[in-house]
Amino acid sequence: MHVKTDSTLVGEVLDRRNDMPEELIVGADIGPAEWEDSAAAPPAILIVDDNEINRRLIRAMLKTTPYSIAECHQAPEALEMLLSDRVDLVILDLMLPGMGGPEFCRRLKADRRTRLIPVLMMTSVQGFENEVTGITSGADEFLTKPLHPAVLRARIRSMLRNKALIDSLDEAESILFALAQAVEQRDQYTGQHCQRLASYSVALGEALGLTGTELRALYRGGYLHDIGKIGIPDAVLFKKGPLTEDEWVIMRSHTLKGEEICRPMKSLALVLPNIRSHHERWDGTGYPDGTKGEDVPLLARVLQVVDIYDALTTARSYKPALSHDEAAAVMIQEVERGWRDPELVSLFLDIVADTRVKEIPAITSMQVSLENMRRQLMR
Numbered sequence: 316m317h318v319k320t321d322s323t324l325v326g327e328v329l330d331r332r333n334d335m336p337e338e339l340i341v342g343a344d345i346g347p348a349e350w351e352d353s354a355a356a357p358p359a360i361l362i363v364d365d366n367e368i369n370r371r372l373i374r375a376m377l378k379t380t381p382y383s384i385a386e387c388h389q390a391p392e393a394l395e396m397l398l399s400d401r402v403d404l405v406i407l408d409l410m411l412p413g414m415g416g417p418e419f420c421r422r423l424k425a426d427r428r429t430r431l432i433p434v435l436m437m438t439s440v441q442g443f444e445n446e447v448t449g450i451t452s453g454a455d456e457f458l459t460k461p462l463h464p465a466v467l468r469a470r471i472r473s474m475l476r477n478k479a480l481i482d483s484l485d486e487a488e489s490i491l492f493a494l495a496q497a498v499e500q501r502d503q504y505t506g507q508h509c510q511r512l513a514s515y516s517v518a519l520g521e522a523l524g525l526t527g528t529e530l531r532a533l534y535r536g537g538y539l540h541d542i543g544k545i546g547i548p549d550a551v552l553f554k555k556g557p558l559t560e561d562e563w564v565i566m567r568s569h570t571l572k573g574e575e576i577c578r579p580m581k582s583l584a585l586v587l588p589n590i591r592s593h594h595e596r597w598d599g600t601g602y603p604d605g606t607k608g609e610d611v612p613l614l615a616r617v618l619q620v621v622d623i624y625d626a627l628t629t630a631r632s633y634k635p636a637l638s639h640d641e642a643a644a645v646m647i648q649e650v651e652r653g654w655r656d657p658e659l660v661s662l663f664l665d666i667v668a669d670t671r672v673k674e675i676p677a678i679t680s681m682q683v684s685l686e687n688m689r690r691q692l693m694r
């Protein structure tokens with residue numbers, strides 16, 4: 316049974332709030348947090364608890380900190396706030412009326428737009444099973460009342476530090492995607508090439524039964540595969556007429572340059588083979604490594620097939636757009652020459668012919684990344 320003894324709780328906590336030096340609390344003495352050193356806006360905390368005394372108590376405990384604090388007494392309203400306002404951390408009561416704390420937490424963590432927001436769940440009901448329920452619903456931390464103010468502050472500070480780290484990684488990824496788009500926009504002929512590549516790759520990946528993680532890597536690879544072209548001089552990249560052998564060496568280096576640019580981001584680890592190997596050929600005559608057959612990473616082979624189809628079916632400075640049938644004929648010739656994976660080409664042409672290529676849903680990981688970047692800039 317849920318018994319809230321808030322009046323005693325307030326007194327108990329206020330009596331005890333200064334009985335432990337804050338530097339003795341784990342996580343309290345780990346140097347200044349990012350927002351304390353910069354002109355960035357203070358972290359925004361949302362308290363979701365139906366009990367006003369509890370909300371006031373938490374506010375009182377955080378009085379000495381620079382946080383911006385908002386309150387909600389019910390879950391539906393809180394879920395709306397998460398989508399409309401900037402929230403860096405949620406303090407959540409386990410026993411919310413209506414939609415309970417665990418269900419609220421599950422919904423927050425299931426939504427791509429809110430899943431990176433840390434949740435500190437708390438309850439006044441003793442028992443490890445509550446903690447298990449809270450953590451399995453996705454809560455990042457769990458505290459049982461009575462709360463110690465120093466413990467609460469230390470936990471919040473530690474969680475916000477991790478959140479700031481995640482935000483900065485997310486921002487770095489957003490910048491890479493923006494850079495990739497800038498590379499694409501320099502070439503007036505490629506248009507929405509990356510968007511189409513990402514969509515086609517995912518369609519082919521789905522037909523192959525790839526996992527969600529692999530599909531995400533394909534989608535990202537669609538945008539990032541040519542990011543290394545940022546390091547290719549315009550005189551080579553936009554040269555009208557055939558390249559010299561030396562210029563080809565420079566042009567081919569975009570695969571390795573791209574891999575180098577994206578390598579520091581661990582979240583892009585699965586995308587690196589697409590970037591490095593999207594110009595390899597089935598018979599080993601491609602670049603940069605000359606790998607052949609199934610030694611060429613599958614995701615890179617998928618990307619290559621759709622890249623070639625898109626290049627053939629769109630107009631360039633040196634050629635008009637081919638029809639689907641003409642493009643299919645060229646790709647089949649390339650299979651016969653030994654350049655392409657025969658099964659992948661055949662499957663992809665079937666997919667396109669059946670017009671089974673689907674549009675990517677409106678909310679894509681890249682759009683979310685760019686949205687996060689905009690949020691960062693608005694802070």
Ligand SMILES: [Fe+2]
Pocket residue numbers: 540541569593594
């Ligand atoms: Fe390329």
